[in-house]
Amino acid sequence: MRPTPVWFLLLEDSLLLDWAGPAEALRIANQLRIAGGLPPAYELRFTGPSQDAATSVGVHVHGLAPLPPSLPPEALLVLVGxxxxxxxxxxxxxxxxxxxxxxxxxxxxRLVTICAGALLAGHAGLLHGRRATTHHQHLDELRAIAPGCQVVDNRVFVLDGPVASSAGITTGIDLALHLVAQQCGAPLAARVAQTMVVALRRGPQDPELSPFLSHRNHMHAALHLVQDAVSSEPQRDWDVASMAHAGHTSTRHLTRLFVQHAGLPPLDYLRRIRLAVAQAALQSGRTVTQAAELAGFSSDTQLRRAWRVFEMPGTPSGAAREIA
Known part of the structure; x- marks a missing residue:
């Protein structure tokens, strides 16, 4: 197998993790293949309008290749934010x-966009008639500049024919692992993830914003205390009184804080966290009963009831069938 040319387009202030993370995933895939007596699968190349470019953290990259006049159809072009x-x-x-x-x-x-790299593709007309995503801060901007693109909200990455787009930063690693699995097989991709110490590989149906991050776009210290406590021990026998105790406040005041700052009541937040834990357990091979116990539900029936009420976005179809 001839290596796939992978061209990273690097501009001034390119987000370092947008391209370094995926590049490392591909490098490790090559390393593991070579160790197994196989040829490398990827040939990494870096190009830009200038030979030198500063990254987002100030480190300079030197020796970038000039922009090529054309790219072979088997090449991957990676655009970053x-x-x-x-x-x-x-x-x-x-x-x-x-x-x-x-x-x-x-x-x-073949096009790979990471974070605001989708905006570069949108301005160039490369997303017309395609489904794509980008970082949540740029979704409306992408819709405005690429009206012919179906912009998908809240996804880790989206695949549409020759276009693969991701929400940005760490999701670029998720997308790179998926591409490795497509080309080199899931076992190798799993070994790459293990080498990179990636705790949970996310797929194209997973939401960009984890339930553990949702409802936390606020600055209230007491509420963060409660959310930290619930997230770290979802299996505890929580009620509003014990949550209020964790935040050193009254039950009535805690409910007001949750509604005002998080946008939902405290017990709804607790159920969403428990559902996220149960979903991860199911994806790792646990039974519904085991998942319910790990997440703090009293029974698999209570888990099923909660899932039907909240119907977590991005739940993989296999996990959904298990819970239902």
Whole structure:
């Protein structure tokens, strides 16, 4: 098998983890294949409008290859994000990169976008007629610049033919592991994940925002105390009184805090955390009864009832069937 050329397009201030994480996943896949007597599966190349570029953390990358006039159809082109609330087209190199991407429309390579890299593809017209996602801060921006793209909210990554898009930063690693599994097999991808100490491989149906992160976009210290306690010990016999005790407040005040700052009552938050724990347990091979016990439900019947009420977004079909 000839190695797949993987071109990373690096611009000034490219988010380091957007490209370094996936590149490491592919490098480790090569390393494991070579150790097993197989040829490498990927050939990593790095290109940009300039030979040198500073990364988002200030480290400079030198020796970038010039933008190639064309890419072979088997190549993967990886577009990554940059810091900021919007893509700055006037930033050095961004306009040149978009213009170059437009020259690829006639024979586009397989495309991988990470975080705001989808905006580069959108400006270049490479997402027309495709489903794609991006970081949650850029979803509306992507809809505005690429009206012909079906933008998917709250997904770790989305696959649509030759276009694979991810929500950004660590989700780029999830997407890289999925691509390794497609090309080299799931066992190798699992070994790469183990080498990288990735605790839980996420798939294209998983939500971008974990239930453990949802409802926490606030600055209230007492409420964070309660949410930390519930998340770390979901199997405890929690009620509103014990949650209020963890936050050093009254039950009535805790309920007001949850509704005001988290947008839901405290027991609803508890059930969502328990459902997330149960879902992870089911994905790891536990039975419904075992998952219910680990998550703090009194029985598998209570787990099923809670799941029907909340119907967690992004639940894999296998886990959904198990719970239902």
């Amino acid at each position: 940059m810091p900021g609330p919007r893509l700055a087209l006037r930033k050095p190199g961004v306009r040149a990169a978009v213009d170059w991407l437009r020259t690829l429309q006639a024979a586009p390579p």
